[in-house]
Amino acid sequence: MSPWTQVWLLAKREFVERGRSKPFLVTMVILAVVIIAIGPVINALSGGEPEATTVGLVGVELRGIEDELETQGDLFEIDIDVVRFESMDQAENALEDGEVDAVLRDGNEVVFYDNTSAGLTSLIQRAVDTVVTVSTLEDLGLSEVEISAVQEPVPVSVSTIEETDLEEDAKRGAAFVGAILLYVSIIMFGQFVAMGTVEEKQNRVVEVVLSRVRPWQVLVGKVAGIGLLGLLQLTILLGAAYISAQLAGPTDIDVAAVGLPIIAGVFFWFILGYAFYAFLYAAVGSTVSRQEDLQGAIMLPIVLILPGYLLAISAAENPDSLLARVGSLMPMWAPFVMPVRIAAGSAAAWEIAVAVVGSIVGAVALVWIGSRVYRGALLRTGTKVKITDAWRAAAD
Amino acid sequence: MLTMIDVHKRFGDVLALNGAGFSVERGRILGFLGPNGAGKTTMMRVIFDLVHPDSGIVTWNGIPVDAKARLGFGYMPEERGLYPKMKVVNQLVHFARLSGLSNDDARDAVEHWLGVLGLGDRADAKLEELSHGNQQRAQLAAALAPNPELLVLDEPFAGLDPIGVDSLSQTLRELSSGGVTIVFSSHQLDLVEDVCQDVAIINDGRIVLDGDLDQIKARSSRRRLTIDVDGRSWIPDLPDIEVVRNHGQDHCVVPDDAPVADILAVAEAAGNVTRFAFEPPHLTDLFREAVQP
Numbered sequence: 001m002s003p004w005t006q007v008w009l010l011a012k013r014e015f016v017e018r019g020r021s022k023p024f025l026v027t028m029v030i031l032a033v034v035i036i037a038i039g040p041v042i043n044a045l046s047g048g049e050p051e052a053t054t055v056g057l058v059g060v061e062l063r064g065i066e067d068e069l070e071t072q073g074d075l076f077e078i079d080i081d082v083v084r085f086e087s088m089d090q091a092e093n094a095l096e097d098g099e100v101d102a103v104l105r106d107g108n109e110v111v112f113y114d115n116t117s118a119g120l121t122s123l124i125q126r127a128v129d130t131v132v133t134v135s136t137l138e139d140l141g142l143s144e145v146e147i148s149a150v151q152e153p154v155p156v157s158v159s160t161i162e163e164t165d166l167e168e169d170a171k172r173g174a175a176f177v178g179a180i181l182l183y184v185s186i187i188m189f190g191q192f193v194a195m196g197t198v199e200e201k202q203n204r205v206v207e208v209v210l211s212r213v214r215p216w217q218v219l220v221g222k223v224a225g226i227g228l229l230g231l232l233q234l235t236i237l238l239g240a241a242y243i244s245a246q247l248a249g250p251t252d253i254d255v256a257a258v259g260l261p262i263i264a265g266v267f268f269w270f271i272l273g274y275a276f277y278a279f280l281y282a283a284v285g286s287t288v289s290r291q292e293d294l295q296g297a298i299m300l301p302i303v304l305i306l307p308g309y310l311l312a313i314s315a316a317e318n319p320d321s322l323l324a325r326v327g328s329l330m331p332m333w334a335p336f337v338m339p340v341r342i343a344a345g346s347a348a349a350w351e352i353a354v355a356v357v358g359s360i361v362g363a364v365a366l367v368w369i370g371s372r373v374y375r376g377a378l379l380r381t382g383t384k385v386k387i388t389d390a391w392r393a394a395a396d
Numbered sequence: 397m398l399t400m401i402d403v404h405k406r407f408g409d410v411l412a413l414n415g416a417g418f419s420v421e422r423g424r425i426l427g428f429l430g431p432n433g434a435g436k437t438t439m440m441r442v443i444f445d446l447v448h449p450d451s452g453i454v455t456w457n458g459i460p461v462d463a464k465a466r467l468g469f470g471y472m473p474e475e476r477g478l479y480p481k482m483k484v485v486n487q488l489v490h491f492a493r494l495s496g497l498s499n500d501d502a503r504d505a506v507e508h509w510l511g512v513l514g515l516g517d518r519a520d521a522k523l524e525e526l527s528h529g530n531q532q533r534a535q536l537a538a539a540l541a542p543n544p545e546l547l548v549l550d551e552p553f554a555g556l557d558p559i560g561v562d563s564l565s566q567t568l569r570e571l572s573s574g575g576v577t578i579v580f581s582s583h584q585l586d587l588v589e590d591v592c593q594d595v596a597i598i599n600d601g602r603i604v605l606d607g608d609l610d611q612i613k614a615r616s617s618r619r620r621l622t623i624d625v626d627g628r629s630w631i632p633d634l635p636d637i638e639v640v641r642n643h644g645q646d647h648c649v650v651p652d653d654a655p656v657a658d659i660l661a662v663a664e665a666a667g668n669v670t671r672f673a674f675e676p677p678h679l680t681d682l683f684r685e686a687v688q689p
Contacts, residue, residue, distance in 0.1 A: 001467065001496040009493050017482060204477025208538055211444040211471040212494040214463070379446060 006213045010221025015228050018192060028233055035240040039248030052079040053120065054099065058091045059106035063135060068127040075153060076123060104128070168345070170258045172316060174245075175343030178266040179312040179336050181237060185270060186335070187305060189230040190277045194285030194298050196222055197374070201289050206378055215375040223278045227271075234270055238263045265339045272356070273335030275363035277301050279370030286377040287385040297384070308336035319344035329354050331362030397421050398546055398577060403442055403452030405435075405601075412438045413449065414601035420579060420594055422457075422545075425572045427588035427609075428581040429679075430598035431687055436581045437474055439598065440548050443579075444471050456546065467496045470544030474551045474581075476535050480524035484515065484534050487523065488541045495542030502541070509540045512567070529560055536564070540571075547571065549580035553587055565591050589679040597686045605686040613676040619654065620681055622647040623663050624671035632659045640684070649681050 018024055055069055066082045073080030083100055085091040091103040095113040102120050103111040110116075110124050130151060137147045200206040200218075209218055242263070245255045284297040311327035318324060319341045328337040328347065334355035341347040347355075376394030377385040385393075399419040405412045413435050420426040430436050441447040443454055444466055454461045456468075479487050485506055492502035510516050513533045518526060523534060532555065539547060552568075553561055561584075568591055572578055582588050588595065589609065596606035605612065622645075623630045629646040631639055638649040656674050663669050677685075 001464075003463075006494055009490065013490055017479070021481070203480060204473065204475040205479055206477070207446060207473040207475060208471070208477060208491065208535075209494070210446055211469070211473070212467065212491065379441075 003214070003217055007217045007221045007224070010209075010213065010218060011225035011228065014196065014222050014225025018196070018226065019229050019232070024229075028236060032236055032240040035237055036244045036247070039244030039246070043248045052081045053101050054081045054083055055120075055124065056083050056085050056091045056094055056100040056103035058085040058088055058103055062107040062128065062131045064131045065104070065107065065127060068131050069124065072123050072127045072130075076119075078123070080123075171262065171343045172319075172340070174258055174262045175265070175340045176312070176316040177241065178262050178343075179309070179316070179340050181234070181241075182266055182270055182273060182339070183305065183309045183312070183336055185230055185234055186273050186277050187302070189226050189233075189274060190281040190301055190305075191298065192226045192229075193223055193278045194281040194294060195291065196226065197282050197285035198288055198291055198294050201286065201378065202291065210378065215378055216371050218378075219279070219282055219371050219374050223275075223282060227274050227278060230270065230274060231267065234266065238266060262339075262343060265342065269335040269339050269359075272359040272363060276332060276335070276359060276366050277305065279363075279366040280304070283370035283373035283377075283387070283390075286374040287387060287390060289380075289384075293384055304332050305336075308333035312336040312340050315340040315344070319346035325351070329358065331355075331358040334359045397457055398443070398579065399453075399455045399458075400439070400442070401453040401455075403439065403454070404450045405438055405442065405447060405452075406450055411601055413442070413452070415452075416598055416601055416603050417452070418596035418603050418606045420577055420596075422577050423572050423575045424594055425568060425578045425580070425592045426594040426596060427592035428579055428596050428598070429583075429585065429588060429683055430581075434598045434687075435601045436598055437550055440471075440550050440579070440581065443546075443548055444469065467542065468544055469546040469548060470539035470542060472535055472539040472547075472549045472552060474554075476532065478523050478531075478534060478538060481522055483520055484523055484526070484537075485510070485519040488534070488537055491538050492541035495544075497542055505543050506537070506541050509537045513537055513540075514563075528555070529557070532556060532560070536567075545576060547576055547578045547580075549578070551582060552580050553582055553584055561587065585679045585683055595679065597683055599687040605682060609679065612682060616677050616682060617652050618649050618677050618681065618685065619652045620647055620673070620675050620677050621650050621654065621659070622671060622673040622675075623659070623669065625663055625667040625669055627670050630663055630666060630669075632662060634659070638685075640681070649677060649685070 053073070057065065061084075069080050069082055083094070085094065085103070088103075088105060091100070091105070091111070094100045095103060095111065098113070101112075102117070102124065104124055105111055107128060110121050134147055134151060137150060142150075200209065206218075213221075242255070242259055245259060280301045281298065284300055285294065288294055288297050308327070311324060311333055314321065315324035315328065315337050324337060324341060324346075327333045328341050329351060338347060338352065338355040342352060372394045373387055373390045376390035376392065377387075380390070380393070397419060399417075401417040403413045403416045416435060416439055418426070418428075428436055428439070438447055442449050442452070443461070445461075445463075456465050459465065482490075488506040488510070489499070489502045492505050493499065497505060507516075507519075510519050513536060515530060515533050515537065518530060523531060526534060536549075536552065539549065552564060556564060565587070568578055568580070592609060594607065595609050595612070597604050621632075623632065629644070631637075631646060631648055634648075634650060634654065636651055640647050640649065654674075660669070660672055663672065
């Protein structure tokens with residue numbers, strides 16, 4: 001039987017036993033449901049399709065004002081509905097209930113509920129101006145053709161010098177969500193590795209296992225099995241996020257074009273980041289013999305991971321800052337920060353290469369250091385083993 | 397045949413094994429004895445390379461033991477432990493497979509041993525749902541699951557009730573008659589005397605006495621002498637005598653050429669002799685003599 005067959009058996013046990021534990025399944029289902037719900041909920045809160053703007057009319061009514069309000073609305077690409085009220089009381093009630101956005105009273109007063117809107121005011125103002133002017137010109141005896149010649153609006157084209165790119169924003173947003181997911185996953189599955197290591201020490205089963213396989217096999221099997229479970233959970237959660245984005249449906253964004261590269265990136269950086277931290281978690285986990293002592297031991301990986309998360313937030317805001325650039329190159333933070341910078345289009349090819357190679361080298365170094373501490377500490381029970389003592393013990 | 401030769405191991409300032417070695421032939425049961433801290437557990441761990449010795453040789457049938465050979469060994473550590481939340485059958489199959497059995501063979505072996513150990517109906521229970529005694533049995537089953545040629549048990553009788561002791565003794569005898577070589581450590585010397593053909597006694601990291609138990613006894617120049625006068629223990633006044641005080645049943649250990657007739661005469665002069673036994677030393681006597689400073 002080859003050593004790798006044993007590693008596979010060890011990995012399979014981790015995957016199956018942890019994967020079918022109730023707390024894990026319940027957490028994953030809850031997470032997936034929450035993520036799927038986020039899209040439609042945001043959609044519902046932001047109102048989805050922009051609603052029509054409603055203007056109420058009360059009192060003395062200018063001839064043709066209703067048509068003119070709608071015409072002006074068309075010019076501003078706003079859908080204007082007009083509602084008539086018998087009295088100002090009714091109109092005020094409608095304002096209070098939010099049924100109308102503004103009320104034009106007697107053709108010379110615009111009433112809002114609590115906040116005025118300059119845009120809507122000027123739109124109504126223009127409509128009033130127009131109908132008054134038309135009526136004056138008619139009174140002066142001008143023909144319809146002459147009036148429309150005078151009144152023909154001269155459309156002004158509107159543009160920005162920087163192109164508004166909805167997809168760019170969506171990409172950055174998705175990359176940021178990906179960074180959070182990565183952060184949560186690496187901490188979660190890193191903890192699983194540490195907990196699994198302590199459990200085996202605490203239950204003493206580790207000696208039964210080690211009478212059959214070498215410490216490195218236990219370590220690699222555990223990290224691989226739990227890592228596969230992490231990939232499975234990521235697949236499910238990213239699938240949920242994808243469904244959520246589809247349900248949220250801003251139709252002018254191609255969810256697949258934005259989402260798939262991000263999803264691929266999350267997988268890629270998860271593997272690098274997880275490899276780096278999982279072996280560290282295993283090493284610190286192996287130094288204690290009881291779950292109660294684990295919280296203190298895992299401070300080291302947590303303290304290392306946390307800046308990565310903060311840097312990712314900062315990079316989402318400002319991907320070109322020195323902080324973001326340096327953070328994205330450090331092996332322990334690159335998995336969190338670099339994907340955000342890549343999505344923002346701010347990472348140069350050489351920077352990406354440095355981050356990837358650095359993370360791989362870092363992960364390999366951690367495999368080596370972590371394995372040695374793990375080997376040295378695994379059979380020492382009782383008090384917490386110092387990492388340096390475990391390191392030396394493994395030399396035997 | 398398991399052979400360990402000149403094994404040394406130092407942990408920091410502590411010399412745990414100082415040239416220890418013994419051997420045990422195929423199908424025999426060796427009781428591995430020694431005071432606490434003498435090096436028993438370390439020696440057993442060396443067989444599985446759980447402790448890597450500084451020097452020394454471990455061979456199985458004359459060939460140095462490697463990872464592959466170890467897969468044919470079963471080990472029950474002193475610190476018992478399995479996965480509490482895993483089904484008994486699943487974890488035993490897992491361990492059997494880690495020892496190199498195919499899935500089918502592993503399942504057959506586990507089913508067999510669970511049946512032999514009386515756990516057949518608890519196979520689908522989680523380990524933590526088993527009684528203490530049954531957890532002990534499951535632990536033994538984990539050692540037996542790969543159908544080992546060599547079984548190494550660290551304190552297998554600790555914590556068992558008298559019925560459990562009888563049943564484990566019986567199991568060990570059956571295994572050994574089936575050709576399995578067994579090494580186990582224990583502090584219960586009468587039990588070892590009852591179950592084992594061979595003993596090895598370790599003290600301060602060295603083997604101080606080992607071999608076939610009957611031959612050791614026969615070879616010994618000491619004899620156990622137990623005399624009761626008027627129903628109470630009576631100790632003769634002799635040179636070169638070792639008195640063992642043992643909760644009202646004291647005895648002494650004397651040279652095999654002690655003047656038995658003279659002693660009996662003195663005892664009869666002292667009162668009514670109700671018991672007079674001059675016999676080969678028991679294992680406890682040998683043990684005490686071997687580990688005395």
